[in-house]
Amino acid sequence: MLVELSNNCFMWDQDVYLKTLLFAGKAHIGQKVPGTDLSYVVHITNVAMEVASALTHTNEQKIDVTLAVQCALLHDTIEDTAVTYEEIKSIFGEQVANGVLALTKNTELPKAEQMQDSLQRIVEQGAAIRIVKMADRINNMQPPPLYWTLEKKQGYHKEAQFILEQLGGVHSYIEERLAQKIINYNHYLK
Numbered sequence: 001m002l003v004e005l006s007n008n009c010f011m012w013d014q015d016v017y018l019k020t021l022l023f024a025g026k027a028h029i030g031q032k033v034p035g036t037d038l039s040y041v042v043h044i045t046n047v048a049m050e051v052a053s054a055l056t057h058t059n060e061q062k063i064d065v066t067l068a069v070q071c072a073l074l075h076d077t078i079e080d081t082a083v084t085y086e087e088i089k090s091i092f093g094e095q096v097a098n099g100v101l102a103l104t105k106n107t108e109l110p111k112a113e114q115m116q117d118s119l120q121r122i123v124e125q126g127a128a129i130r131i132v133k134m135a136d137r138i139n140n141m142q143p144p145p146l147y148w149t150l151e152k153k154q155g156y157h158k159e160a161q162f163i164l165e166q167l168g169g170v171h172s173y174i175e176e177r178l179a180q181k182i183i184n185y186n187h188y189l190k
Contacts, residue, residue: 013066016066017048017070020069020073020074021041021044021045021048021073023091023092024041024073024077025041028040028041028076028077028081031081035144035145035146043076044074044076047073047132047135047136048069048073048135050072050135050139050177051132051135051174054135054171054174055131057173058171058172058173063128064128068129068131070092070099071096071100071128072132072135074088074096075100075104075132075133076103077100078100078104079103085097085101099128099129099132101121102122102124102129103122103129103132105118115159115162119133119162119166123166123167127170130167130170130171131174133163133167134163134164134167134168134175134177135174137163137164137178138174141160141181144156153189154189157182157186157188157189160182161182164182
């Protein structure tokens with residue numbers, strides 16, 4: 001749902017947000033942000049905050065904010081919980097389910113091919129889902145867990161650059177946020 005207010009500012013549906021957050025929170029119950037004691041809900045709500053902030057700040061292409069925020073909240077449910085595509089489809093509709101599925105790595109592929117495959121599927125879903133993936137990586141560009149090796153950090157940094165290259169061109173605000181996070185991440189590569 002997308003309602004234009006004025007000055008290219010768009011409303012989104014808070015009731016749908018709450019329904020989606022409660023579903024995602026239940027699905028991720030007991031999970032922690034890797035390397036922390038924080039509930040995984042912190043991660044998904046931060047991703048949703050990045051998406052909502054970007055799209056309410058400027059929404060150049062009139063992207064559906066509610067769809068993008070729903071997919072942000074649900075983006076790890078198929079990949080990291082017992083939730084299925086069919087369950088998301090029956091509760092939230094096919095468009096949301098397809099977006100979440102695109103954001104899910106296909107673990108049947110070799111690990112080296114999973115990101116490229118996911119990015120291709122994300123591009124097919126459109127700008128809203130591309131923004132979600134960039135917001136996810138922005139949130140993940142926080143200080144890396146202490147147990148990560150330099151090689152792991154370098155690979156993550158390189159992958160973030162690849163995500164920006166593949167998904168950019170849809171929303172300047174979120175792209176600039178990700179580009180700045182990539183630059184700042186250099187601090188962890190020393």
